[in-house]
Amino acid sequence: MTDTFSALSDPTRRVLLDRLSAEGGLTLTELGEGLPMTRQAVAKHLAVLEAAELVASRREGRCKRHYLNPLPLAKMARRWLARFEDVPLSTISGFSGARSVSRLGQGRTSAGAISAHS
Template structure:
């Protein structure tokens, strides 16, 4: 993940305005975004391309139009790498943007994340389904399941307490895994209804593009922290797959 690209993308006021527009309403098309900026369609396309190159947005083709979505992972990456090292005034705007992106994601019915990892799809699939590997990136929990459709799964700490549980909906190794999501870490989490998590893994050059969709989330303030949690899991997964090291993330 290139921090220079991220800082460059955030430095331009028009690109920050595009992020604000997606903050207010995620999944907009080029035509919708173009209508809000005082520049040509080509100019908006150029800014969107730079945001996508920095990983700050992702896109999906729906019909004839391409829709644009916020991706909080690069913000998390820069926040974790730099905030604890430098003075708060230098990073105050970045910290505010990180909060706003995470807060926005909590108010939508679905969260979307995307990251590139220098590992084959088969290796990433193994990391998602192997209980000996998952503690290295999934908050120290061990995943347990047969990963057959209809099978239960859980993510457990070493003391046996459960972080997440649910059911496997679809399993298509090494490219697609769909599961229900029932948080268990405290009473307020257990009160939430089941949501759905989809992992999509595509070969991309020498590595893979990993897309995570968290859908059917309730419109509840409690889910505000989920965006931060997934960003940390995906950043930790990338670090472990590429270096073999466990990512140390400060709160």
């Protein structure tokens, strides 16, 4: 999972994943179109994504096509991020916004209450 977070930490790699999500089966040249970097730089970013298993590749003759592999992202969401979806306000009692949330009363989410005071 550390490889997944490291791979996702770079904005360029997220752009590449967005492109593969929108239109899978892209070549290295197609992935790099319009990006302000060399083909070699795109290849290095793609190698990081492949090492994290976020991208799967398949050879078609002389052409190598790349596809988004959503499984590592789904695993990360289930295993790690899901823990924080419904965090009770009592667990963040040290957070300065928590007191404001409790004073606002019922019916408001912590995000809405905190942003209202920002």
